[in-house]
Amino acid sequence: MGAVRTIQRGGSRFYLDPDRPEIKLPGVTSIISMLPKPFLMYWAAKLTAELAVDSLPFVAQMAERDRQGAVDYLKGASRRYTKIRADIGSKAHDLFERMIRGEFVGRVHPDLEPYRVLFADFLAKVNPELVRAEDCAWSDRYGYAGSFDAILRIWLDDERRPTPDRSGTPVLLMVDWKTSAATYPEVALQMAAYANADLIISPDGSRESMPDFDGAAVLHITPEGWALKPVRIDADVFDLFLVLRKVFVWDRETSKTVIGKALAASTAALVTGTQRRAG
Template sequence: MTVPKINTITRGDSRFYVNPESGAKAPGVTSVVGMLPKPFLKFWASKVVAEYAVQNLGDIVGIALRGDADGAIDYLKRAPDRETKKAADVGSEAHDYFERMAKGQAVGRVHPELKPFVEHFGTFLDEFQPEIVFTEETVWSEAHDYAGSFDAFATIQGEAVWLDWKTTRSGVHAEVALQLAAYRHADYIIRPDGSRVPLPKAEGGAVLHVRPEGWKLVPVNCGPESFEFFLHLREVFRWEKEFKETVIGDPLNEGAKPTRRTPAPRARRSA
C-alpha cells in the first residue's frame, strides 16, 4: 500500500486528500475504484470464516461454553478483517523496501517473511534496469476532483510507464487499469509544500506483481478508454458519498413519521 506524502482524512470508509495550498479535499483514486461491485468478496469472507471456525474450533466452543456466545460470534465474523489486515501489513512493509531499493538506498536487515519480496524486487531491477523518475508521489486532478498516490513512474526498455507494485495473493486484477489511468490523466503532481510538478507523458502502464514464490511484470492498458470508465466510477462515488442522502424527503401526510436524512459531507473542489 502506498503511503501518501500529503495529508489525508478518512470519512466513512473513504480516503480524501487535503490540498496543502487551498485545503480543498478530493477523494482518493483507490476509494473511487472501490465503487466497483465485488461479489466475490462475499464468498471469500464466508470461506475465511469457515476456515477460522475449523482451525480454532476448540477456542470457539470454549468461549461459547463460558456463556459468551456474542464473543464467539464476534471472533468469527472478524476473521476476514484480520486476514485483510495481515495482508495489508505485509504489503505496506514490502512497499517501503521497494521504494528504498528503487531510489538506490540500502534496506538493511530484512524480516525473513519479507526477504523473498526484496530478493525478487532486486532481480526485477537487475533484469529490466528501470530508470525511476518518480516514486511514491501524489497526483491531483482539478478537472475531475480526485487525487491519488502512485508507486512509481519509470522508463523501462525505452517506454515511459506508470508502475504499480502489487503483493496480493490473488494476482493482478483488471481494475488496476482504472487506477493507473487516473494517475496518467491527472493534472499535475503535488508535493507536501504545495508545489506542483508537471505530469510526465507516458506510453502506458504496468504492474510489478511480487510474491514469495516469484515475480512478473505485467503490461496494463491505462489509456483514454480506461480513464472514461474511471470517470463513471467518480460519478458513482459522488452519488454514494454526496448526493443519495439528499433525495428522500419527508412524507406529505401529517400522520407519518418524518424520515429526513442528514446530507453527507460534500468534498470541496479545488479552485
C-alpha cells in the same frame, strides 16, 4: 507550501490541497471501491467458515464463556486476514521504494526477505530508471487525487522485452507494485486515473505537470516470483473510472438528498379489538 495531507471521512480517504485546505478530493482507491465486488461476500463467508471448522473446540469453549465474543472472533476473520496482508504489503512497498532509490537495506525481517531478493532480481533484469516515486497525482479537472508507486523509464527491444543494458527504445511507464495473490483488472482503473491527473505534487508541496506516458505496467511480486505486466490505461479505461467518480458522488452525497420528508403519515399504530381485549 506543504505536503498533501489525507483524512478519512465515512470510510473513504480524501486528499487536502496543501495551498487550499478547504479543497478536499476523494482518493483514487476510494473511487474504485464503488465497483461492485460480489465475490467478496462469498470469500468472507468462506474464510469465516474455515476458521470455525479449523478451531471448533476453541470456539466452542469461547462461546460457553462469552457467546458474543465468539461471534466477534469469527466475524472478524476476513478483517484480520486483510489487515495482515495490508501490513505486509505496506512494508514491502516501503522496501521497494528504498531499494529503487538505491538505498542499502541490509537485513530485513524474514517475512520480507523473499520480496527483497525478488525485487533485487527485477532491478537487475530490467534495470529501470526511477523518475518519481510515492508522489501525489492530483486532478482539479476531474476531482480526485492519489499516491502512485512509481514512474519508471525502461528500455525495450523490438520484441518489447526489457534490455537491462538500456540499448533498446526508452518508454515512460506509470508503475504499480502489487503483492496480492493475483493481479486484478481494477489496477487498470487505478493507473489510468494517476496517468490522466493534471499534476504531480511532491512531499515538499512543489507541483509539476503530469508527463505523457508511453504506457503502464504492474510489477506483481509474491514470495514465489515476480512478473512485470503491461496494463491498459487508454481512454476507454479512464472513461470507466470517471463513471465511478460520478457513482462516488451519488453514494456519498446525492443519494442522501433524493428522498424528502413524508408528505403524510399515520399518526398512531392501529390497535385491533383483539389487542384491546387482551390488555
